[in-house]
Amino acid sequence: MQSPVGIRDVAQRAGVSPGTVSNVLNRPEKVSAETRAKVEAAVRELGFVRHGSASTLRAGHSKTIGLSVIDIGNPFFTDVTAGVEEVASELGYAVILCNSAGSRTKEERNLLVLAEQRVRGVLITPSDEDPTRLDRLRERGISVVLVDHPAHRPDQCSVAVNDIVGGTTAVNHLRAGGATSIGYVTGPLTIRQCIDRRTGAERALGGAVPLRVTEMPAMTPRAGQEAAAKMIAEGELPDAIFCANDLLALGVLRGLMHAGIRVPEDVALIGYDDIDFVAASAVSLSSIRQPTHQLGRVATELLLDECDHPGTHAHQQIMFQPELVVRESTR
Template identity: 75%
Template sequence: MSSVSIKEVAARAGVSPGTVSNVLNRPEKVAESTRIRVEEAVRDLGFVRHGSASSLRAGHSRTVGLSVIDIGNPFFTDVAAGVEEAASERGYAVILGNSSGDRLKEERNLLVFAEQRVRGVLITPAGADLAKVDQLKDRGINVVLVDHPATRADQCSVAVNDVTGGSLAVSHLLAAGADRITYVTGPLTIRQCADRLIGAERALTAAGHDPREALEELPMSAMNARSGQQAAEKLIAEGRLPDAVFCANDLLALGMLRGLLQAGVRVPQDLSLIGYDDIDFASASAVSLSSIRQPTHRLGRVATELLLDECDNPDSHAHQQIMFQPELIVRESTR
């Protein structure tokens, strides 16, 4: 059975082959009624375009690459959902790369993206060094930073103000009467962890506390529920429970909650606990978790819109560094 050609689709829809090509490659440039007519012809005739051939001609494919730190964290799952939604609306597919916070693995992801001739890349960097990101731009691949503010005017980024988020969390704990707070975090080489610590220290200073005395840092090697439970067990074993615990993400906080409850520590009567991200599980835990909410789905969607605008409109595109503000969500785990 011979394959259906673009000319046959055009004849069926009553449009030119160029219009069919626009629907396939730049649907946003075609009137909705025309686009629908062409898409119906594509379905009726069973037309399948030769993706690799069109990629070679254009120098890129109808795909974007997304590299995140931990796809097992619902935060990044929600970001990815926003990316996929926005990309799909423009006729793009998404190639996902999970770096696990490993710089070498991240570099391999970026190499695969380049080999696949992606139209652009969205990335939450595993570290502060963006040399590999700059190399992508040198190859002509547009890049948008996700959950990481750009420091250059010619780089688009979408992030959340984590300094403000850390301040919101600790200010809430202080208002509830806490004097001794433990910050359970991942490696402070992760920008988000470090910024949330800065915010926590600022809140303590503003309230008249010395952060060196009122705040203890408890860094863990991973930012998952198991590490959170291990942190709880460590605090309990050393007999030094604070008044409150601020966890750098909700997975740590949920693990901390499990460890505390198993040891008979009442939350919030004996200890207040707050997380960060406000993932779906936060409100469904045994003691519903107070948290700092981030607009995760919107992060992914807006970042993708910026990326595709830069790809499709290089002459008129204006680079933007968008900073969303977090929100305090109070539930049962804090007084």
Template identity: 70%
Template sequence: MVTVGIKEVAQRAGVSPGTVSNVLNRPERVAATTRARVQQAIRELGFVRNGSAATLRAGQSRAIGLVVLDVGNPFFVEVARGVEDVVSDRDHAVILCNSGESPGREARNLRVLAEQRVRGVLITPADEDLSLLEDLRERGVAVVLVDHPATGDVCSVSVDDVAGGDLAVTHLLDRGAERLAYVTGPLGIRQCTERRKGARRALRTAGRPARALEDVVVPEMNASGGRLAAEKLLAGGLPDAIFCANDLLALGVLRALSQAGVRVPDDVALIGYDDIEFSSAAAVPLSSIRQPTYQLGKIATELLLEECDDPRGHAHQQIMFQPELVVRESSR
């Protein structure tokens, strides 16, 4: 296959290679008629620019990194959709990395992104130690935290998870629950801890003791983790209601309870978190705490690119959305 380069495009358009380079990198410097002639030659010859060479010349790529906790979770798929919609309009690309909720894997992802000279990084941290992110910023790489609040000189876009946990447990208490369980992933993950704080706040507000809420901790925040949690609860005595730290856990719990002959919500009320698309389509439609997931990705990316384009004039923002209770059959 013959590779078409800038020289061939220049010859077809009747201009110099430098003019073609300006059309690709600084189009405002080229007259409109000349620019149109070069673009026509590019289309006719099927020319594709060498992005790697451009990166080496500029010292930075047109890519941004997106590091998420679990690429298999529909919550992060929707976040990524918001990111992609913004970067595609800016002729940028997204490098998606999955930390798997592992700080060590997250560190490796960040190292690779730095080697790729990305313009910026969007990240939902697996590690509360953010020193690696500070190292990136010292190298001139912009960073925005996604689904994780921040203070000071870094942007963040998040949801009030304490309020979300409060909403979920207040709802369960209002329907008469006496004994509750909180099914969660590792409590080292900020979202798990914050949602638990909100659950306990709801108990205090209702004048109920903290022991009314049993923690059931599983290693992974997916349907398998939910099934494991349900097995633990079935062996130890079922509560009146179960609050899960995300919908994948809740769907795993629902399936395991159904297989054991437990009726939801007649025997046990159940509520999840995130309101992923599958929640409303479950065998028993799942109550959940809704987050503006797409908006998290979209706004975080807008903040990131704004900082990339104007690092000195950029004002850091910490944006926090409020969650919403969605009641369906699993907790009516």
């Protein structure tokens, strides 16, 4: 087996000292453009790969960031991740993706692994409101930015969408279409997004009629189909159903159609997130659109600015506004 190419091999090929090669790799501003070009050419010709762990030990951190999400199977987070990776790649960082599945225990294990890997910073959609574990990361010198979750403190960056406005917008649209009774199919009401979307829906109703809430243990198409079956079994269906995300809405749509209930003629239906699938469903779904890709990009820009410029970085709590997208499932 051929021995790996080392700094001495690169130095010999470029006709410079090993120290000069080290400077090109770690402190290029100390080396003339002509010498940098020779060393970089030698690196390419020999296929030299620097030893990442050694540079990590010297710097105290790696050229990686962590991203912790609560549901890796949700296309919403796929789009957020694409935005994160895009900015990270532009700035020479790699991304370690972790899935908490909404479990605090699993999330804490993931954060410990990220800390052990000496990540530069962490982007996280937290599984609950307790900031303790995130404070521990910051005490280790690891920057943290909240994604799809507002910060409630001035020394914390966050990027989120106003889900109360989103819930209000969804129900106002259903009422404008003639709905007088409205159901809300949601995941666990321990999840901040589910709570805020319910709050917005109730705000739109203004106490005139109650919001009929069906809480499910997950936010998946299967859970949505089970929710539809449960609502049908309970008796009279509402005129319209608002779902806390599009995956639930797709399941509700399937459950209603299997029971011979027409959408939107019998029951209007709206989801949340505007993932790609909903425009191509059997009845294209109306939805509340979130700027998912932009969430990932802006959050990463904030995180790396905090990492690279701790002395001048200004913490920001950015709140985007959602957008109504009307399709065939509502009147």
